[in-house]
Amino acid sequence: MANSSSCSSTPLLVLLMACLLATATTTSRAQDPSQLSLSYYSKTCPTAEEIVRAEMACAVQANPRNAAFIIRLHFHDCFVQGCDGSVLLDDTVTLIGEKHADQNVNSLQGFELVDRIKQKLEAECPGVVSCADLLAIAARDATILVGGPYWDVPVGRLDSKTASLDQANSDIPTPQQGLATLITKFLAKGLSVTDMVALVGSHTIGMSRCTNFRDRIYGDFELTSKYDASAQVYLSKLKETCPVNGGDDRASPMDYVSPTLFDNAFFESLIKGTGLLNSDQEMYSSLLGFETAHIVEKYWADPIAFFKDFSDSMVKMGNITNPAGGEVRKSCRFVNT
Template identity: 65%
Template sequence: MAFPSHFLFLMFFTIFNIYRINSLPEEPYLTLDYYSSSCPSAQSIIRSEMECAVLSDPRNAAKILRLHFHDCFVQGCDGSVLLDDTITLEGEKKASPNVNSIDGFKLVDRIKNKLESECPGVVSCADLLTIAARDAVLLVGGPYWDVPVGRKDSKSASLTLAETNLPSANQDLVSLIAKFLYQGLSVTDMVALAGAHTIGMARCENFRERIYGDFPFTAEMTSFTETYLDSLKSICSDINKGDDNNIAAMDYFSANLFDNSFFQILLRGEGLLNSDQEMYSSLLGVQTRHLVQLYAEDPIAFFQQFSDSMVKMGNISNPDSFSDGEVRKNCRFVNT
């Protein structure tokens, strides 16, 4: 049987990247007890601030988790996403995947100020964000995992890499897989990490193409589904009428609870984002479809894989930050 050329390319790309990833040396610099002597209260300070933030607004959990993801996919997990633009540095916040999509910077500032009061110049912003993302998930019902720490903050950022490395809401499955493989993350990691969309919201601009496109072809279109689609169209017009920033939950069943209902929604063909629904509905998604079914049926399997994949993503490094990095006093600016 002859395979389509794009399928053969995907197979080759996958095999090549698996070989490349497996041949990479292990990074020994991150440890669980890195701050045990220098700042033993670091984790409890971060947890306490996150508890207050999530209690006041559950959406803060999704904001911090998304910040961590957008940080790690650009230069590795080095806090570069937190940097503001200056005369001498162009940050990543204005990149198209980031502008109007990432938030939580004031919360990071608040946590950093607490850490600096307790342990000046010790805890990096990159570590802060990685630990806070774990706590964010835990505080809305998700799993716990140990976070290896010892990252340094970068002195640079990359608007270009933010434009090219971050997945977008309307990408096809092959492109999505390629972006995760480039980061050393497998297809299994990709599907599990997409489960983070069980919390948080999406902007109309990011789901307009989906609800006016193939939504009726992937969903069963029961009376409930028709009502749901109508409600989405009521907040997001088919052409931009100033409603780009209107939002909807990516998991309409339990938007503020970290669970596996997101995958159950994909099984019904009702995913809000094209990129999410592609994992189940794409003709090329043999492996991803199986994983969506698994996580929809087995929340324990989802929680375990999500935890493992978050550690793996959190270990994506920026070699430059370890040779020439720093611990920023203010997460928005490089130390002077």
């Protein structure tokens, strides 16, 4: 049975060698969202959620940034081929993964934490819990652990046997894109404008690299924040962190008020015009943003409404499955042999 009080780790090399040596008899199965359910593991692995919760609690206690890492992994997974664990695949001789896509390379973190959780699940219920489900459950627990809302996670996703570097480069939103492009990318995944604003609210606990916000702070930041007296002090600090040249990997919180707490303060920064990323600020300042600006104001005025919509949108995004189906991987980094 799972031990919810232990925080342990296993050397990554040992874990990978064990997983590479493992074989599986599962064959690829097609899948549609109707196959997901809350009781999918009730008989085959009833302790699955307990195991994920315990490991996430240890990880977030050790480093609160682990919460944002896992939520981001889940988001980037679901936006490419559906929520199928493809973002977790390493490159091999026969497979090109998504880790080196423009929005993933030098940005996505948390892969070792996923390995650790997967090892625990495999020890308890070998070959049962998919990596895609692991991410979906862990993202929910990550949110709760830093003060965010709870939601029930439908499970039963399969892990893809493929990945798509091209789709990762084309489908994942980027910090420099305008509002029309961002809305189009979310709509293409079956996610509404409300879903988009709610999901972007997860930036309340995220950090971003200098290379993603340099154009913003040396561009229109002063224009959008001209009515906020403290904006110049904040801008000066950002420029110290992120010079015109160099320092690409230096990071700054996207919510500078409460960067480790999942709350609605992020939306206040957009109203003040001090959003760190261009793509975030566009939701309030763009001439096309009459609908998104209203939602931003609603979430700042009503944190309960934000929490409800975020929960609903996470379920909706998590229900995007890969119609090609797949398998339950022994290792989240490699397809079964």
